[in-house]
Amino acid sequence: MGELIPLFPLSTPLFPGIVLPLQIFEPRYRRLMRDLLAQPEGGGRRFFGVTAIRQGWEVEQIAPAEALYDIGCTARLRAVRREPDGGFRIVTVGGDRFRLLDVVVGEDPPYLQAEVEWLADEEAAEDAAAGSDGLAPGGQPGSGDAVADAVARGSMDVLVRSVRDLFIRYVTEVAALRLGWDDADSDPDALADAVAEADLPDDDDAERVGARTAALLGAVADDPRGLSYLVASAALLTPEDRQALLAISATRRRLAAESRLLRRELTVLQTLGAVPVPLREFPAPTAVN
DSSP, rough: EEEEEEEEEEOOOOOOOBEEEEESSSSHHHHHHHHTTTTTSSOOOOOEEEEEEEGGGOOOOOOHHHHOOOOEEEEEEEEEEETTTTTTEEEEEEEHHHHHHEEESSSSSOOOEEEEOOOHHHHHHHHSSSOOOOOOTTTTSSSSHHHHHHHHHHHHHHHHHHHHHHHHHHHHHHHHHTTTTSTTSSOOHHHSGGGGGGGGSSSHHHHHHHHHHHHHHHHTTOOOOHHHHHHHHHHHHOOOHHHHHHOOOOOOHHHHHHHHHHHHHHHHHHHHHSSOOOSSSSSOOOOOO
């Protein structure tokens, strides 16, 4: 048996550390907010699960477990504002990933609940197994274990730089197409928007990607996991691609998959000269926590 949590299906998955603002107006989800606010503020239970809906189906009209993807992420309440009409405006932040085991439909409470099992990140287990000096158990300076650790750290750095650079190129291409530019670098000031103050290692990158994206990249500059979730949530990917990234438990594998996806998307953008998915406000109205 898994843990029972409230469930809030959406059209796209949520990722750990990503900010998700929502306007709550349906009666069943108003009830959910009241139930969450009734929980002790510091008790750690003010959250609900977010799972993506397959193909935009209405969940209650078919078997809910079949209508939803099986990997989701919790949304933890960070700010709540009550509206005069009884609704709520809330800000949540992605928390922990889970696997959907079953969906419970009932009249009280009126919202869906899910039986879930929690998913651990693989690198967290590896870090816990390592000693305080970063060596695997039993490893000694100069040993094969220490050399392997150094190589692994180096390869992660290369992967992070590669994904970051690809993402910057991708954001620039999307912005150029959106603004109708023939050359993405022809008017960097239009994208800059006071990005000289953004905390990016390279000022040229800040000028190319715009203030909001530059700030987000700066926030995850030393956080490979955060970078992987930022790219997954902000790139204009299909729900299926996003869902596949959410299901990956190891940051290294997630970044490697994003490297392939970004190269694919850049090729499509440059070949078609158009964004091949419905364009939303870019960067996305999400942020890393």
